[in-house]
Amino acid sequence: MSEYGRRAVSDDYQLGQVLGTGGFSVVRIGVRKEDRLQVAIKTLKKYGYGTGKGKRKGKGHAGSEARMWQAEALVTNEILVMMRIVDYVSPHPNIIHLLDVYEDDDAVHLVLELCRGGELFDRIVEQERYSERDAATVVGQIAAGLAALHHCGIVHRDLKPENCLYADPHPEAPLKIMDFGLSHIHNVTNAVVGVFGSMDYMAPEQLNMSGTMPANDRWSLGVILYILLCGYPPFRAKTTRDKQRRILTGAYSMEEESWGCISLEAKELIRGLLSVDPFVRPSAAELLSHPWVSGESATRELIHEAVFIRFQAFNARRKFRAAAYASIVRTKFQLRTKYLKELIGDCILTGAELEDL
Numbered sequence: 313m314s315e316y317g318r319r320a321v322s323d324d325y326q327l328g329q330v331l332g333t334g335g336f337s338v339v340r341i342g343v344r345k346e347d348r349l350q351v352a353i354k355t356l357k358k359y360g361y362g363t364g365k366g367k368r369k370g371k372g373h374a375g376s377e378a379r380m381w382q383a384e385a386l387v388t389n390e391i392l393v394m395m396r397i398v399d400y401v402s403p404h405p406n407i408i409h410l411l412d413v414y415e416d417d418d419a420v421h422l423v424l425e426l427c428r429g430g431e432l433f434d435r436i437v438e439q440e441r442y443s444e445r446d447a448a449t450v451v452g453q454i455a456a457g458l459a460a461l462h463h464c465g466i467v468h469r470d471l472k473p474e475n476c477l478y479a480d481p482h483p484e485a486p487l488k489i490m491d492f493g494l495s496h497i498h499n500v501t502n503a504v505v506g507v508f509g510s511m512d513y514m515a516p517e518q519l520n521m522s523g524t525m526p527a528n529d530r531w532s533l534g535v536i537l538y539i540l541l542c543g544y545p546p547f548r549a550k551t552t553r554d555k556q557r558r559i560l561t562g563a564y565s566m567e568e569e570s571w572g573c574i575s576l577e578a579k580e581l582i583r584g585l586l587s588v589d590p591f592v593r594p595s596a597a598e599l600l601s602h603p604w605v606s607g608e609s610a611t612r613e614l615i616h617e618a619v620f621i622r623f624q625a626f627n628a629r630r631k632f633r634a635a636a637y638a639s640i641v642r643t644k645f646q647l648r649t650k651y652l653k654e655l656i657g658d659c660i661l662t663g664a665e666l667e668d669l
């Protein structure tokens with residue numbers, strides 16, 4: 313971090329292939345010139361995509377002004393949180409490590425450790441099938457990361473499967489929590505970003521903006537666990553309003569047939585994590601010592617085949633939506649089907665899905 317603000321990122325790193333794009337960022341592979349170390353370089357545009365710095369000074373459209381404000385707030389937020397992680401958390405096996413920061417007129421570049429193992433749900437889909445024990449290992453790794461973050465006052469606020477990447481393709485590789493753009497540090501950052509993030513994983517108190525607290529992340533973990541064990545999300549509805557209502561009242565069920573094969577301990581854990589009252593949810597430390605999470609009671613028996621098939625379908629839809637969302641934000645709501653198709657890659661879309669977009 314010693315060179316922050318003095319050198320250009322291209323002085324020290326060769327920039328390579330794009331790994332992914334987010335609403336306000338692009339992530340590329342980088343190679344450190346000094347020792348050929350491969351890294352991920354996340355470039356956060358200070359004023360958002362498609363809005364040059366010059367425009368900021370002019371009388372911009374109200375919408376683009378708001379977007380620039382959002383971009384600046386998100387960049388500042390992410391840097392503050394990453395710095396806090398460097399000071400108080402790193403190195404931690406379950407939290408992405410920040411190696412360096414560079415800044416130029418338009419962007420901030422975060423040099424991060426490179427995760428080559430893919431997203432959490434993608435790896436699970438690649439396996440033939442999985443067991444409760446595998447799900448418990450995932451919960452244990454995320455809980456360990458959350459315990460470290462919460463201990464130093466950081467609430468992630470956007471915990472979801474796409475923000476959990478495996479360090480490398482090895483089966484025992486650690487799972488890392490990343491993407492701290494919406495995170496909050498107690499007494500340091502303003503929760504400036506309001507209701508952003510994915511509603512599917514958002515706790516009731518986040519949705520009605522009544523509280524930013526570590527328990528927010530434990531609800532999100534409960535949603536991830538629920539999906540792992542049945543292949544669909546707990547709060548499903550035809551309209552956003554109905555989904556909001558379900559989340560706010562904790563209206564989900566574990567009655568469907570395949571839940572019959574899931575252990576009582578796992579169901580109890582889900583009930584705890586998905587309690588509408590945040591103070592009832594188990595703490596990250598309690599999670600780590602929970603017998604199901606620590607592996608003493610979680611079975612190695614393979615999960616029901618129907619669950620795995622549903623999980624695959626859910627993951628394909630999820631990837632499609634994420635690609636579409638990134639496209640919408642980055643093209644400022646002007647959808648271009650050709651670009652969308654490029655983004656979506658292998659994900660097969662029906663005509664109706666494309667039309668919907």
Ligand SMILES: Nc1ncnc2c1ncn2[C@@H]1O[C@H](COP(=O)(O)OP(=O)(O)OP(=O)(O)O)[C@@H](O)[C@H]1O
Pocket residue numbers: 331332333334335336337338339352354408424425426427428474477490491493
């Ligand atoms: N350290 C990393 N190693 C490997 N790939 C990464 C790394 N960081 C990010 N990526 C890839 O880049 C993509 C975008 O990164 P990231 O989610 O951090 O951007 P974002 O703008 O915060 O996204 P969003 O708008 O969806 O929150 C990720 O989905 C991931 O595939």
